[in-house]
Amino acid sequence: MNQPKRYLITAALPYANGQKHIGHLAGAYLPADIYARYLKSQKRDVVFVCGSDEHGTAIPIQATKEGTTARAIIDKYHPLMEQNFKDLGIAFDIYHRTSDPLHHETAQEFFTKLNNNGDLEIKESEQYYDEEAKSFLADRYIKGTCPNCSFDSAYGDQCERCGKSLSPDELINPVSTLSGKAPVKKPTKHWYLPLDRHEAFLREWILNEHANDWRANVLGQCKSWIDGGLQPRAVTRDLDWGVKVPLADAEGKVLYVWFDAPIGYISATKQWAINTGNDWKPYWEDKDTKLVHFIGKDNIVFHCIIFPVMLKLHGNILPANVPSNEFMNLEGDKMSTSRNWKLDMQDYINDFINKENGGSQMADVLRYYLTQIAPETKDSEFMWKGFQDANNSELVSIFGNFVNRTFVLMHKLCGGKVPAFHQDITDELDQFTITEIKNTAVKVTGLLEEYKFREAMFEVINLARTGNQYMQKKEPWIVAKRLAEDPAAQKSIDNCLHICLQLTANLAILINPFLPFTAKKMCHMMKVVDKMLEWENAGSMKLLSVGYTLRAPELLFRKIEDSEMMEQIEKLNAASVKKETEQSVVSSEQKTVTVKPEIVFDDFAKIDLKVGTIVAAEKVEKADKLLKLQVDLGFETRTIVSGIAMHFSPEEITGKQVTVVTNLAPRKMRGIESNGMILMAEDANGKLHFINPEEKIHPGSGVS
Template sequence: MSLPKRYLITSALPYANGLKHVGHLAGAYIPADIYARYLRAQKRDVVFVCGSDEHGTAIPIQATKEGTTPRAIIDKYHEAMKQDFEDLSMSFDIYHRTSEPIHHETAQEFFTYLNDRGELETKETEQYYDEEAKTFLADRYIKGTCPNCGSDRAFGDQCENCGRTLSPDELINPVSTLSGKAPVKKKTSHWYLPLGKHEEFLREWILNEHKDDWRATVVGQCKSWIEGGLQSRAVTRDLDWGIKVPLKDAEGKVLYVWFDAPIGYISATKQWALNNGKDWEPYWNDKDTKLVHFIGKDNIVFHCIIFPIMLKLHGNILPTNVPANEFLNLEGDKMSTSRNWKLDMRDYITDFVKKENGGGQTVDMLRYYLTQIAPETKDSEFMWKGFQDAVNSELVSIFGNFVNRTWVLMHKLCGGKVPKLHEELLDDEDRKLMAEIENAKAKVENLLEEYKFRDALFEVIDLSRRGNQYMQKKEPWIVAKQLAENPEAQKSIDNTMHLCLQLSANLAILINPFLPNTAKKMIGMMKVVEKMLDWENAGKLKLLSVGYTLRAPELLFRKIEDDEIKYQVEKLKSGLVKPETTTTKVEEAKSETANLKSEIQFDDFAKIDLKVGTIVTAEKVEKADKLLKLSIDLGFETRTIVSGIALHFKPEDIVGKQVVVVANLAPRKMRGIESNGMILMAEDKEGKLHFVSPSTVINPGAGVS
């Protein structure tokens, strides 16, 4: 298979509403940087783009918190994030921002193109409206009581206390965060992208074409969305902050941030092209371009389903791969900005990088650990003790130790010069090491091409481990003691040190995509130009010329001390904001009745856990004649359950009805809605359904036996 003519690499655009933590770094930025650096070392045509996502409700909300303007917020955090990325050696070809005029123009052109060709549809819906503030309310501008845990820290999209995803209609006693008053429902019209029209294309493209070369978690999530039924998604919203909808009848409306943000990859490429006298179009319109999106798993639906539909309709190329990572947890708990349980990139830079001379080695220490624990196939854990062990036991004791021993012994036993290789004296151990050096390139290369960065890094470290083993077997310091009686022993020393030096040169090439500062330091010790790091040189055994004088050894890494780790753990725990502890009736009921049995499938029906519930709300599921979406109060929580009873009951007639719920049935998506349980029904001989209900009203959550 021939190689693509060019590569376009993207990392998810971070929201410019605050500093980003190392979970973001591990998920979307370090993997992309490794891949881009590898491609550059291959001398391939590659452009690596990223930038700040500066629209959406997150920005004005942060501005309100800080008592300033949205513009001040994006200016502040754009510069902060850009600097943090630079300090941690991210090699973006451009770090752009979606507030730039070129992005507004690009996004508006994209919308106009789709709208003029009838690819968008308009709908009138009812949304919450603040009569005092005279504005429609985005989900995040609505606050109320969580129906799940009873917390008053619930917003229209999510509860800050229990983390449950919500809709504004589920909130108890909703109020506007702008005025503090209860909002009203008001009609508004918006443009929508009808995702369902493109289901056949997605099935063929993802579930058939890419079912084997994309990560299983990515394909699995896409399959779940597709089979759950794709709904139309709003392209516009009522908001002051954002890109104005370029139509006369769209006053007060902006493009939804999910629509404009990925277009930021295109506008960033345009700006890069302008800055460098290049043509941007082949990178987005030529099928001989390989487009790769690096993201976290929470962005899969946008980059694998929604944005590809947009690209297809606009005539652009589609992503070749979307190697999404899972989540990175911290010291046994999920990272949370609201609870301050996180490690910001800025904190690491302040505590480690800025305290070092140049900071390169501590930057690479973090890059190493985050790659070693990369959540490529499942969630992983950042542990400060794990960081210390990875640095001290591997970077220092294996990789750094081998390079340092090689330089020290070369200066001591070979006069500081690259010794000659006496081929007639090569033994089995020598030849075995030479073969491993030659084979390492293909091993690492194949893994990088498959986006298996963790495994590729292991191969590099393992090669340095092999170097240590080789040197230990050869013991040139012991052989040196025989020189007085046997001068010919110098040839054995020469061979050992020559191969160790050639291995060191190969290690610099192979480690460069992962630890660029380390590679730079190594070529400085070798007194060679950066061109030696070109990938084509990997696997070669004559990288350093015989008789060439090398510089004195420098330690590549330092050890992480116990007191540094203790300080970081204490700092983390002392800054934790604990969730509220106010006991509500919902929480009291939860503590009494939430001891559900294990999750079941139908084959495990004997383990069924039945609970009494009360239907709180009921509504028809769009484009599904048989389905009702029910909110059912189980006492300890409110569940969303999708039930096929719409032909038998009107939604308004069953609100308040008590039902029996299979409470431990595995969640299942139906028409894009996650159903968490099943209600029991009885069917008479005419085929009419009847509720299985308690004979008298009892407390929701009561068990059924």
Template sequence: MNQPKRYLITAALPYANGLKHIGHLAGAYLPADIYVRYLRAQQRDVVFVCGSDEHGTAIPIQAMKEGTTAQAIIDKYHPIIQQNFADLGISFDIYHRTSAPIHHETAREFFDVLNKNGDLETRETEQYYDEQAQTFLADRYIKGTCPNCGNPGAYGDQCEKCGTSLSPDELINPVSTLSGNAPVKKATTHWYLPLNRHEEFLRGWILKEHGEDWRPSVVGQCKSWIDGGLQPRAVTRDLDWGIKVPVEGADGKVLYVWFDAPIGYISATKQWALDNGKNWEPYWNDEETKLVHFIGKDNIVFHCIIFPAMLKLHGNILPENVPANEFLNLEGDKMSTSRGWSIEMEDYINDWIKPENGGGAMADALRYYLTSIAPESKDSDFTWKGFQQAYTSELVSVFANFVNRAFVLMHKLCGGKVPVFHNDLIDDQDKQLIEEIKATKEKIETAIEQYRFREAQFEVIDLARKANKYMQDKEPWILAKSLAEKPELQKQIDNCLHLCLQLTANLAIFANPFLPFTVQKMLHMMKVVDKMLSWDNAGSLKLLSVGYTLRAPELLFRKIEDSEIAAQIEKLHARLAKAQAALAATSGGAAPAAAPAEKADKSAKPEAAAKAEIQYDDFAKLDLRTGTILSAEKVEKADKLLKLQVDLGTETRTIVSGIAMHYQPDQIVGKQVVVVTNLASRKMRGIESQGMILMAEDASGKLHFVNPEEKINPGAGVS
């Protein structure tokens, strides 16, 4: 496909019924922002739309909990969520609202077109009705006893104690949450989208057209739905909160939220166009527009089956890609605000992004870590220790360390100005670094264009790592000690620091989609403007003019103290305990489950040699990665231990391994191994071991490395 004329990028509309957590951020909004920032650097015509989803039962349910109105709830949470996104650098062109008049008008028009064209059908069904409240009951307005665990406070759609998905008909002794009375069944008529009519189109469009270029998890989920047989889906509900159905006699009925919410992308585009004197129609009706939806995996069916069917019937373009992410877990367990096991964006901002705590740099710290563990192909796990380690060993020790050294040495050895580059003295190391800069540009382009943001960010840090090695090998500070006797050495110093400074400018361009706040600080230090961040400039060695005075270096990132991480872990467990106590109070006083980190009985020992059966989710908690052994040495006074330095791609770790009785140190240097990287560190003979090497033991007791069949880049995941 040729380069599109324009891009329309959407991120899933979050419900305005409460705070959103970092799992939401990692799933849809951060990857979308990275992609959009890259497109803007490419000078492409791109519009990035999102907004609050303000209809559906989730809103009035929250209003009941807070003792207020649905309107008050959306007016409370919409600006908070909008500001949270801004504080974390999510750069929407518009963050809209589905309660806005332009959205109501757009959604009603959409329904009206489909209804008049015969693309919808009506059906009469029986649903629960509260005779005292004189209203039909949505699933969440019905409570009863869970048939699975006996929880007397289960909702009509899910039991929040055991997590089982339910329907109101499955509840034992159901009652209305509005009156407390048992509901009755009553006939009601609704409009349906007959998805079964569109199976052939969807199968061809998804499986044949996009089966190769969409993520396997997306295609797989869609195939499962289609193979199971698509059924008509209701597009209206009996509810007093939402967009009124534009049909005479449809009193008390509103558009179902799943139907109205994605139309919010269109109404947001319309509002953006009005605000900026643009025409919205080409972004939704011109085949030269590339539409991309960024979502979490729980929204795949809506964005890949239901909404595309709606768009096709309405005459709009279809999405080119729907790069859905898997889920982000937290400290080994599923993230859930209702269970208290989550980190809200608002809490992170309050704890970390105040000016005295690091400001935008700490927003970038979260962006960096979430991207480095992005659940692009499988669920991943956020841990506070992992956050601290990635921040310290990669952002601080690699990226920021190089930038700081380049500026400090430039001021110390080159008078604070960009030195000249002496072409007659260029050597192989210089040439290699220049090639690395150009190659990095191509690698990042390829990765981002294919929605592999984790890989793209790795290339940014890897270039900084190579730059650190280049500077270390050149040792300009050592050369400076001999300048009095050999003034000609200044030219070698000039060449080294000239390239380091030009590479720093390139790092700013490459890092901008990922670390926008940090890059602004770098621009300030370099005394250049945002125009330099154009992708056309990437790979250039003329970004900073010779003789140009640069500002003194500023630390890009502060140190994260162990006490700060300990406080966050304690806060997390306190929230969990509070939420569990509240749940127990509404569930008949059942004792709350143990915290994720406390579930296992550490004193328990297996009674047999065979280990207990585990579930896939238990295995998925392991972060297995390939590594290359850089060095090995025996540990003093420990016959069985070797101290290894292992390259994991984004970092080098010290690992103490009990293999000294099987291998000599010089035998294993360069060996590729599989490392458990998220194992808690422990001290062995006074050395902190930061992982574990996987080994196999044969019948004789000999240990053998578990390694890739062919050489692979360090840091590659093992699954």
């Protein structure tokens, strides 16, 4: 297959409604950056675009939470996210924003062209309307009980407990989040993209043309959608925040965020072209451009089915590949912003980069570990112990150790200069190592072209491992002891360190897409310009000139201590328990009483409250605020994890009777499955109190 003339790389536009965590980083932005850096080192024509997604209901909802305006929210989080990406080495050619007038103009033109060409349909339908707020309700402005898991705070588009996709009509007892009142149905007109017209095209293009080069998870999800029958999808909605629909009879309507957001890739490319004096059109209209979308699995449908239909109708090129990653979990549980079970990029930057305990090298440590556990084919798990081991056992002990030993011995045994290579005394081990350098360059290239970033990085680290093994077998420090009686032994030392130095230079080239800060530091030590990092140099044994003086060695990575990892685990647990307590504690002595929306008796009747007796209690290891309780409910004894350790010791609560919510879905906390919730009351001073019967009664007795 011929090499494309140019590449356009996109990473999913993140919502500007809050900080983004490392799961987002691992899912779309880091793999996209690795690929773009690799292509640029190949001196290919590459534009890497991204930007903030600043429309949709998530923005005004966050504004309501923070007591401010939607504009203030996006102006707060857009620069924060942009800086986070820079601090972690994500090198976009442009980081744009969908609130920019250029984007509004681009999205409106896109809609107008499709509408004028008859590619959209107009339909009238009944949608939920809040009579008190006098507003149609977007899915996220409707809450109710999930029909799948009975969670009573599911949104109109998805249940955040069980993850099931929903529609407002599926919710049990829906209420408006604006007024707390039950909404009514009211007719409204909207424009729709008739996906059903394009099923044949999508089936051929995705399931036949890309059957062998797209990832299995992408193909599987697309097939499921197509086989299920595609339906027309609304491209407009009744909302006052977003890109206005450019039609006279569409007052009060905006473009649906799923429609306008991917067009943000085009408007970002336009802005890049304005900034650099280039022409944006070839990147979206020339079939000799390779378009690649990097996304998480929750975006597959939008980027593989809906947006391609839009692009085809508009006359643009289609994506050549959509490398989608699965999700990344954290310490045994799904990452969740609502439960504070997450590691925000900003928190990592504050703790490991800005505190001067590693600086930008610690950005590379995170990049390394996230790539090592990349969820390329299935969900993966971020563990602080795994993060520590990846750094200490691989980056420090293998990669950094080899580079440091090479430089130390070069200064000690070769006068700080690149020694000559004596062809006349080369042996099989020398030739094997040289061949491994060349072979690794070929293998890494092939893997990167196939988006197999985890495997590619393994090959780079394996080359450093080969270097350590080579040096250990050659033992130049032992050979040096014979120099007084055998001056010719210097040739053996020269050859060993010459190969090790050339291998080090190759490591800098090959690791650059993954660990750019480390590669730059290695170039500084070798006194070479960044041009040496161009990919055409990979595999060469002539990267460092004989007789060239190199700088003194600097440690590339520092060891991470156990205490740092304990601090992170405690921090994660404390934040999660605080959120859990805020959501579950029943406060009887609040200064300001907050009354939740009215419910009917049937809703309350779903909660199963029973009296239980705590028969055993113990501290949860490495968690100051958690107690693991064994609670006798009469018919069974359950394990319940409760965040009350700061208020009660295990000894003083053993034997106490408590009120337990027994029909909550199980949830893992610190790796322990908790099957229920203890009801507590909090007084004005923040002290917790059990809600228990005045007199002891039989465990399992119902509470009504």
